[in-house]
Amino acid sequence: MPAVGSLALAEAGPLDEPFLAELFLAVRPFLALTGLDQPQLEGLVGMQRRAQRSGYERQWPGYRQLVARVDGEPVATIARADAPDLVHILDIAVLPTAQGRGIGTALLTAVLDEAGTAVQLSVAPDNPARRLYERLGFVVVGSGNADLLMLWRGRAR
Numbered sequence: 001m002p003a004v005g006s007l008a009l010a011e012a013g014p015l016d017e018p019f020l021a022e023l024f025l026a027v028r029p030f031l032a033l034t035g036l037d038q039p040q041l042e043g044l045v046g047m048q049r050r051a052q053r054s055g056y057e058r059q060w061p062g063y064r065q066l067v068a069r070v071d072g073e074p075v076a077t078i079a080r081a082d083a084p085d086l087v088h089i090l091d092i093a094v095l096p097t098a099q100g101r102g103i104g105t106a107l108l109t110a111v112l113d114e115a116g117t118a119v120q121l122s123v124a125p126d127n128p129a130r131r132l133y134e135r136l137g138f139v140v141v142g143s144g145n146a147d148l149l150m151l152w153r154g155r156a157r
Contacts, residue, residue, distance in 0.1 A: 006071050006072075007103070007110075008069045009067070009068050010069070011064060012065040012066060012067045012077065016067050019074040020065075020067070021046065023077060023093050023095055024045055027094075027095075031045065056079060056090055062081065062082075063079055064081070065077060065078075065079045066079075066080070068103065068106075070098070070101075075095050075098040075103055076092070076093060076103050076104070076107060077091070078091070078092045078107050079092075085118065086117060086119070087111060087120070088119075094107075104129065104132055105132060109136070115152075115154070116154075118152060118153050120141075120149060120152070121133065121150055122145075122149055123148055124146065125147075130148070133152075136152065137153075138151060139151060
């Protein structure tokens with residue numbers, strides 16, 4: 001696997017909005033198949049992103065959206081909500097052109113190293129990322145809404 005390069009995480013800000021919209025669409029290629037023209041597609045993506053953020057804010061007040069940059073270029077995002085005894089990973093997305101370079105592993109490892117507590121996430125049973133999660137020590141602890149709930153309980157000290 002090629003080296004990740006210099007990976008840096010920072011809170012998403014207004015200047016990251018064009019990248020976040022690009023990433024949202026890039027990891028949902030089916031949206032481009034709707035037959036919408038570019039302004040309509042941009043409107044649909046904007047509406048869906050606002051709905052996603054609103055849902056996160058309702059369920060996890062104070063959640064954080066971070067942008068990952070490799071050698072200064074934005075390549076991924078991770079949304080997380082921290083509670084005293086549990087970190088919820090709400091979403092993780094890597095540009096398709098940057099996948100396979102260890103970026104997802106590096107992002108998750110950074111969260112696990114910092115967490116000091118349990119970390120949970122949901123994943124579709126057939127999502128290839130599930131193998132990554134299992135390799136990092138996540139185990140399936142439940143299911144619901146067609147997703148599996150996975151939990152990482154920490155490293156043995």
